Amino acid sequence: MNALVSRETWELVSAPKDDVVGCRWVYTLKYRLDGSVDRYKARLVAKRYTQTNGVDYFETFSPVARLNSIQILLSVAVNMEWSLFHLDAKYAFLYRDLKEQVYMELPPRYIAQGENTVCTLRKAIYELKQSPRAWFEKFSLVISGIGFASHSDHSVFVRRTKSGSVILTVYLDDILLTGSDSVALAETKEYLKRHFVTKDMGKPRYFLEIEVAYQKHGLLLSQSIHLISLRKLTCWGANLLALQ
Numbered sequence: 001m002n003a004l005v006s007r008e009t010w011e012l013v014s015a016p017k018d019d020v021v022g023c024r025w026v027y028t029l030k031y032r033l034d035g036s037v038d039r040y041k042a043r044l045v046a047k048r049y050t051q052t053n054g055v056d057y058f059e060t061f062s063p064v065a066r067l068n069s070i071q072i073l074l075s076v077a078v079n080m081e082w083s084l085f086h087l088d089a090k091y092a093f094l095y096r097d098l099k100e101q102v103y104m105e106l107p108p109r110y111i112a113q114g115e116n117t118v119c120t121l122r123k124a125i126y127e128l129k130q131s132p133r134a135w136f137e138k139f140s141l142v143i144s145g146i147g148f149a150s151h152s153d154h155s156v157f158v159r160r161t162k163s164g165s166v167i168l169t170v171y172l173d174d175i176l177l178t179g180s181d182s183v184a185l186a187e188t189k190e191y192l193k194r195h196f197v198t199k200d201m202g203k204p205r206y207f208l209e210i211e212v213a214y215q216k217h218g219l220l221l222s223q224s225i226h227l228i229s230l231r232k233l234t235c236w237g238a239n240l241l242a243l244q
Contacts, residue, residue, distance in 0.1 A: 001110070004044060007094045008035050010119035010170045012112050019055055021104045021128075022047035022117055028179055045127035056102045062132035065155035065171045073156070074204075077178040083185060085177040086204035088140075090197040092173035094136035132172065139170060141163065142195045146188065167182065176204060 004010075023046050030038040051057050076112050077084050101119040106112055122212060124131040127142030140150075140157075148157035159166040166188055175192070192198050 001044075001107070003091050003094065004125075005047070006106075007123060009092065009094055009123040010121050010127060012117050013072055013103075013117035013120050015118045016103050018101075018103055019050070020053050021056060022050045023104055023107055023125075025108055026233050042083050043126055046104060046125055046131075048127050051102075051129055056100055057129045058100065060129045060133055062136045063154040064132075065169045065176075069153045069156050070149070070169060070171070070176065073167060073176060073178065080180065082178045083182065084181055084203055085189065085206060086201040087177060087189065087192065088173040088199045088201055089173040089175060089192075090199060092139075092196075093128075093131045093135050095136040095196060097122060098124055098130070098134065102128070102129065117161060135172070136170075143168065143192075146191050159188070 003110065023044060025047050026043045028041045028043070030041055032038045074084070076082070098121055104119045104121055104125075105118060106117065121128075122136040122144055136155075143157055145160065147161075148159045148166075148189045150157050153169075155170055157170075159168075159179075161181045161184045163183065165179070166179035166184045168178075168188070169176045174199070176186060189198075189200060
């Protein structure tokens, strides 16, 4: 709630005649790789099924990184012996101002003055139909300011420098960063921290429900139905670099 209020996510107004979107709290547990509880998490989400097309949302499409692109990116990093970093963007959807007029009921247990008071959303919150699109537009705009551009995959961004290159892929609030220019890598992380609340997770250990195991001759991605050695993806990685 402090994060929502400090970012001026909404403004309190009298209840309008238009449709009002519902909301609820979602409580989850975040686990470590060994199965122990890492932290408790609460998130305010919109009841997206109460939204009306053409009234409080219009465009909703937002690209996300393809699993193949992530595998290839990891393969390139392994074979080129590049550094790998996993960044987590906190409160991702709260950075973009909404273009649409969206009214939302008061969050449960949130007390406000006056009767028939609702929230008019100024920022995108989780589970709004247009939130992923708004966040991706904001993220793309920000990283283009430091020289990143996307080509073959809209969620894979490349920055060319005099000393090499930096490659970044984003899947909602998860960011995978690698490249041959160590100075540019550090600059990119600092640049992202200035614009978003990001947490440097270090080497990726668990990315998109896939466990990343570090071995002597490469990485091993494992999931209940997915097991692949990244040493076998060298030719795919070469193709990615050619496309980018």
